[in-house]
Amino acid sequence: MDKTLLSTYFIMGSNNVSRPPLEVLEEALIGGITLFQLREKGENALTGDAYVEFAKQCQSLCQKYKVPFIVNDDFDLAVQLDADGVHVGQSDLNATVIRPQFKGKILGVSVHNLEEMQNAIQAGVDYVGIGPVYATSSKADAIPPSGTKMIKEASQRFPAMPIVAIGGLQAEHTAEVLQAGADGLSIISAIASAEDATAATQSFVNAVKNI
Secondary structure (H helix, E strand, O other): OOHHHHOEEEEEOHHHOOOOHHHHHHHHHHHOOOEEEEOOOOOOOOOHHHHHHHHHHHHHHHHHOOOOEEEEOOHHHHHHHOOOEEEEOOOOOOHHHHHHHOOOOEEEEEEOOHHHHHHHHHHOOOEEEEOOOOOOOOOOOOOOOOOOHHHHHHHHHOOOOOEEEOOOOOHHHHHHHHHHOOOEEEEOHHHHOOOOHHHHHHHHHHHHHOO
């Protein structure tokens, strides 16, 4: 995949925002996000028909702004909506099962060590997410932050594999993360919680451009 798609990767669910979520998503799209992942998990997350309808609305907005739409951890929904991609964790459906059924689509996997990264590469993934780099409040089950150490090791050992950093990222972290070897930053709260998601997104976009 084109590594530049990972540069400003926004992840959001309806429960990550205090304002109307579609309003926040559109502001982020206007601001210049390069990829969007719907992650509808945790307390007060939508389920059933409401979840599917919300996903369709997010996908429609992404299509309007020509930004790929990725579904987190729900391969069935990704197939149902003909999403541009799916992202899975280590405890979700295995990438080796997804890849043959999801040809021509983006497949991302979260990894935490070089063994998991090797397995992801062998499964034919398009990118890996590495983190949490910093402490995060967006994921209740997040493991302790590891800084950029794993990103450095992974990018040196597997230089061709696109890497996106995950976890507690702010715009001021951009230089450190990209210089460690990541191709981009995935952001939840720094955009989702912002009063102006367009301005918050632009701060990341500009930080990436200035590296």
